[in-house]
Amino acid sequence: MKAVEVYHGCENGQPGLGIRINLPATVQDLLDAWQPLCDDQTIFKQYARDKHALCKDCQRNCCNTAYVIPDLVSFRHMAEMLGTAYDDFVVRYFQAEKREVGLLRLIPEPCIFLRDNICSIYPVRSLICRFYLCTPLLGQTEQLIYKIAWSGSAATQVFARQQGLVPEAGPGASSFDRLFLGLLDEYRNSPGVASFLDARDYRDISLHHFLEE
Numbered sequence: 615m616k617a618v619e620v621y622h623g624c625e626n627g628q629p630g631l632g633i634r635i636n637l638p639a640t641v642q643d644l645l646d647a648w649q650p651l652c653d654d655q656t657i658f659k660q661y662a663r664d665k666h667a668l669c670k671d672c673q674r675n676c677c678n679t680a681y682v683i684p685d686l687v688s689f690r691h692m693a694e695m696l697g698t699a700y701d702d703f704v705v706r707y708f709q710a711e712k713r714e715v716g717l718l719r720l721i722p723e724p725c726i727f728l729r730d731n732i733c734s735i736y737p738v739r740s741l742i743c744r745f746y747l748c749t750p751l752l753g754q755t756e757q758l759i760y761k762i763a764w765s766g767s768a769a770t771q772v773f774a775r776q777q778g779l780v781p782e783a784g785p786g787a788s789s790f791d792r793l794f795l796g797l798l799d800e801y802r803n804s805p806g807v808a809s810f811l812d813a814r815d816y817r818d819i820s821l822h823h824f825l826e827e
């Protein structure tokens with residue numbers, strides 16, 4: 615039995631995709647099961663050409679508008695791949711006005727790493743980038759992948775504050791920023807965040823931290 619299985623099904627009359635987790639399983643197992651979906655032309659993708667194209671051919675590339683706070687594994691790997699120290703990395707690649715209010719958002723619109731409609735750091739891109747798929751998700755699948763991605767982002771925020779890379783939330787935060795900061799704070803003491811803080815790789819992070827009891 616595979617650690618993570620993707621299944622096709624129907625909910626409220628709408629076809630979609632779901633996942634089944636067979637513990638023990640790790641975030642890497644989930645990524646291994648999820649990645650082929652980007653290259654799968656049989657599944658419905660709301661924004662793709664003809665609703666079924668490859669993500670890499672997509673003209674409405676979601677990287678143009680994405681709000682990306684990288685998870686901590688990705689944050690570390692990106693800095694390593696770019697050969698930059700963390701303080702330099704955040705200054706060069708993260709939005710200055712968000713850093714001032716304590717948030718680490720990649721420079722957007724389009725994402726600073728998008729070149730000719732292709733991600734220039736593809737092997738180390740963040741979980742939120744890896745998981746996004748414009749197709750309906752079944753059961754608890756969406757909640758699960760957002761919980762994992764948010765835990766990873768919250769771990770980056772905790773790490774960045776520990777390292778003095780960003781201040782505590784500042785006075786200039788917009789209501790949207792405050793919403794993000796509040797969500798990230800909700801996650802910060804969770805076992806999933808602790809797991810990201812200890813991990814060097816997605817294989818080090820068990821999915822059991824993110825499953826409902």
Ligand code: SF4
Binds near residue numbers: 660674
């Ligand atoms: S997930 Fe993103 S890249 Fe893929 S088809 Fe949808 S909008 Fe395009």
Ligand code: SF4
Binds near residue numbers: 677726729733736743
């Ligand atoms: S990091 Fe890569 S995949 Fe993620 S939004 Fe930026 S260009 Fe797109």
